[in-house]
Amino acid sequence: MADIPRAYLPHEIEKKWYTFWMEKGYFHAAEKSDQPPFSIVIPPPNITGNLHIGHSLNNSLQDVLIRWRKLQGYNTLWMPGVDHAGIGTEIIMERKLADRGTSRDELGREKFIERMWNWKAETHATIREQLEQLGCSCDWERERFTMDEGLSRAVRTAFVKLYNNGLIYLSTNLTNWCPTCRTGISNLEVNPVEIDGHLYHIRYPIVGSDEFLEIATTRPETMFGDTAVAVHPEDERYQHLIGKIAILPILGRKLPVIGDDYVDREFGVGALKVTPAHDPNDYEIGHRHNLEQINIFNPDGTLNENVGQAYHGIDRFVCRKQLVEDLRERDYLIKILPHRHAVGHHERCNQIIEPYIAPQWYLNVKPMAERAIEAVRNGEIVFRPKREEKRFYQWMENIEPWPISRQRWWGHLLPMWHCQDCGKTTVAIDTPDRCHHCDSENLSQSEQVLDTWFSSALWPFSTMGWPDETALLKTFYPTAVLVTGWDILFFWVARMTMFGLQFMGEAPFRHVYLHALVADEHGQKQSKSKGNAIDPVPTMQEYGADGFRFALIFSNAPNPYIALGQSQIEAGRRFANKIWNASRFLLMNLEGFDSSVSIGDNLSLCDRWIRSRFNRTVNDVTVAFEEYRFSDAAHALYEFVWHEFCDWYIEIIKQRLYYTDNLNAKHTAQTVAAEILEGTMCLLHPMMPFITEEIWQQLPHQGESIVVTRWPDHDPALNDPKSEDAMKTIMSVIDSIRSIRGEMNVPPSSEIDVLIQAPDADIRELLANHLEEYLPAFTHFSRIFTAEHQKKPDAAAAAVIGDIVIYIPLEGLIDIKKEKARLHKRLDKVIKDLDSTQKTLNNSSFIERAPEAVVEQKRSRFGALKSEKEKLTTNLELLG
């Protein structure tokens, strides 16, 4: 046993056991089983590169649930996989191409996609390796990719069904256009970012007069697309201009001056230019007034032929600068004011989006959203934390049609074929030979792809074989719980809910657990550029996967963000080390131990106590897991392992393990210690899979792995409040002795006498029976005297616990001044508490209205405080 290392060294252990688990096939779920099913589908990581710390948290939590439920006897399935992540991945690839001096356009579609597949292979392997390192018990044999054959068929099937239901339609509206990515995107993908911009005031001459109409705009370049100028119809300043014609500066186009309620008289100068093709509000105004829409941009954000020779072909922001100069020169520019406002940015490439008219395919999600709302309202789906339901409703109730087509290359092609002959569209799951309308073979498939979230929305059932009616679906759909960050509630959770209800007729999950996002130790968002990001891989290497996982789970309070820095992770590692060393100690003392020999009824008080405490911990952890209070579960175990099992139990049984000749007593201690340690390893296993397996294997055990053992049952009958109370008394006495020694600076090696005055005969007996055995673990002492009354020795320090008084004679060591100060401090606090307790008890309303138990509690507290006050006072008097 001496070859067990002193400090926990995770590396080899982790690798060894993961390989073992895989060889045994523990993570592979049975399609059919007598056991109840419990399934989770992973939020598929994007194939954009390495996993970040958010993934570590997300997957640690899922692994906790899966491993815990497996121990409870469920047939568990954790479905793993990765997401092609559409535009996000394309952008990564474009950057890589740029580094090599080439580009997407240069490569062409086919070659580009070929590169994407290679990149996918690379990142997919990395992601899987990192999840394995973390210890994830995924059913790897079933791993899926959103663009693999089966899932692609699911995507086409879903599309065709929706299309045939009339829910998918083509519309040429204003969309959010990303000129950098050259595609339309949905509202969700647009991040409004506050920026310091400008408000440009420009004058538009009025035909047939000397007047000008001053307007204000943040985007002067869009004036090329103006088709009107608008004022408020009741604005007395401008009423007389309504119906007249204004002249567009530079281009000289004629623009009607119109009156529209939309115009805010208070803002700017109370007049605005109307650009229906490039502003959502102007688009609406345009409709109301039958205005022409003039598109002024090319798809890449350069200005098109509608803007006149001088600006044609140049970039939108270059144009803005140039145009402002020209306006200034020609005296159209009145002023430029600083103006802070929100500007939409594409969440993927972070470039400014333009409202732009382009044909897009839309999915009418309204009817699906209604069913989804209903599913949450009637409790078919339950959100944790509950507050997330509000966000869900708010978004769902105001849902807008979802633009699902993207003018990109990487993703699922729309299953649509255009007929060159009749011009009609054929929509089909499998590539059609002929046009469904005219039978022509002259078909070409749409080149657009679907929004990446379309396939994600199918994930809970597409991964299980849908549209086929597979055994897997039958067993594991709907999934038990979806575990993900709240940041993708709308992107993903909402859409999965809608699609699950639509295609499976049943919500895809019973529970949705939305966990925190990981910030740094000061609550700042982690990011590579800020340099405060914690990279999981080196972290796991340095601290071990278990310590890392524990730190994440321990910190995962029900907050929107969790602050996680180096120190939290170090605490996780220290805990793993503590477990390791406690186990190491016990294993060293288990030599010659025969676990098959049963113990009699010679349990010591501390044995009964630790069993009771363990039993309660089983309950605490189980209930916490059931309620997704992961942090509470971690805290309960941390407290039990460190501050009860290690700090007290192990210390106390050293006496029996080392020094006693009583082999029965030793055997009992070994039995209980081994039993509690094994049980604790089970409780810890979902959070810390590796170290618990390693220790469990070395302990006396039945079965081949902790992964497939049984979760301890909580048995209320095993709670032993009597032993807990008795131990509490003993622990208080020991604490008091330690406290005196500490505060009086008694050298650890010097032996002391302990005089205890205990009026209660039961307490005297309790202390007389146990203190001799328990105290040596905590302090050096020579003799203990317990009596009904004790005469205080001259030079002694005193401590009071209720009606128990402890004297420690400290001849030559005691500092009277210090001792008096110590007692005074305690006395002050006791008096304060006593006063407030008395006040409460004197209040007749309290006696009448408060529950009996609360009153009783106060009374007994009052008694204890009173007794303590008297004893402290007496002792102070004795000190003179």
Place this chain on the structure above:
RNA sequence: GGGCGGGUAGCUCAGCUGGCUAGAGUGACGGCCUUACAAGCCGUAGGUCACAGGUUCGAACCCUGUCCCGCCUACCA
């Protein structure tokens, strides 16, 4: 503009279906290499629970208002 969450120890946060002496991790200070663990052990200090009212026998917790902070959401040019 609307909505949500928060303000508790130096730091990061638990506790909030009202009722033991308000806790943890981390940091600080003092003492220990005590044969499982210095990634450890022992002791100590540190809090008007943002502020002001209200409800109640009783409020960190419930209600109202105020002041800060963060987030989500929205079409103010």
